Amino acid sequence: MPAPGLVLGGILGLQGGAALTTRLYPAVGPAGVVTLRLAIAALALTALWRPRLRGDRVTLGIAAAAGTLLAVHHLAYYEAVSRLPLGAATTLEFLGPFAIALCGSRRAPDLLWAALAATGVLLLSHSGTALDATGIACATLAGCCWGGYILVGKRLAERVPDGRGLALAVTWAALLSLPYGITQAGTRLLDPDTLAVATAVALLSSVLPYTFQLEALRRLTPRVFGILTSLEPAIGALIGLLLLSQHLAAPQWAGVAAVALASVGATRTEGRADEVRAADDRAEAARDG
Structure with missing residues (x-):
């Protein structure tokens, strides 16, 4: 599957799982949802990849850093989703990948697409009612963690050629979230x-998306990966509408279109740049030959 398709599949899984978790909030709360999601995902990934704890310290350290970012991201993001519409929470979370995309830019077209994506984020954030301040803070924290995970996940994907690094990272994230989940939900976590x-949430929004995204990070630069994830606010808003009946105003629909166009434009620009670089490399090799 092409790398952009992997990113899109991961986003669909993440947002679909986020919508599904709203059924769990009354029973176990956001922290309970995070604990169950990460613990079940860790069991599935460990059974699939069977990672070994014995390894070089650098790789283990990177996996631990990725797991820490995942744990904080999940706890913050699901607290935000419990307080904000899914589209608004995801839009604010996108600030992290957007910062990666903007800071890594080196060409004028990249800045154009990043600016268009930022415009879409602003339009999606427009609302006639005030948003919960705690929800905004949690979503912003989630965005910072997600931006950090893109950078750390890239290093993890480069050092570990399969899913063993991801299994270690998710297992560490599950252990970190466990005290919060038990404190909030207690024995309700064991309800059948x-x-x-x-x-279902763990498989849909953890196992499949993170596997897809780690494979995509092996093929893409963090900047391109960050721009491609600009589709996430749009997809989150659409899933919120279709599954949760969270309606959007006209400016928010304009934001959906702007973010989608920015993502497509960034992909096409990067593809043309890769072709130019490949042609230059071939020409240089021919001259050297």
Whole structure:
């Protein structure tokens, strides 16, 4: 599958799982959702990849850093989703990948697409009612962690050629989130109905998306990956509309279109740049020959 398709599949899984978790909030709360999601995902990934704890310290350190960022991101993001519409929470979370895309820019077209994506974010954030301040802070923190995870995840994907690094990172994230989940939900975490929904959420929004994204990070630069994830606010808003009946105003629909156009434009620009670089490399090799 092409790398952009992997990114899109990961976004669909993440946002679909986020919508599904709203069924779990009354039972176990946001921290309980995070604990169940990460714990079940860790079990699935460990069974699939069977990572070894014995390894070089640098790789283990990178996996621990990635897991820490995942744990904080999840706890902050699901607290935000419990207080904000899905589209608004995801839009604010996008600030992290957007910063990666903007800071890594080296060409004028990149700045154009980043500016268009920023315009879309602003339009998506427009609302006739005031947003919860705690939700805004949590979503912003989630965005910072997600931006950091893109950078650390890139290093992890380069050092570990399969899913063992991801399994270690998610397992560490699950251990970090466990005290918060137990404090908030206690024995309700073991309810059979809750576990059934949480299993679906873990597979849909953790196992598949993170596997897809780690593979995409092996093929893409963090800047391009960050720009491609600009589709996430649009997809989050659409899923919020379709599954949660969270309606958008006209400016927000304009933001959906702007963000989607920025993502497509960035992909096409990067593709043309790669072709030019490849042609230059071939020409240089021919001269050297």
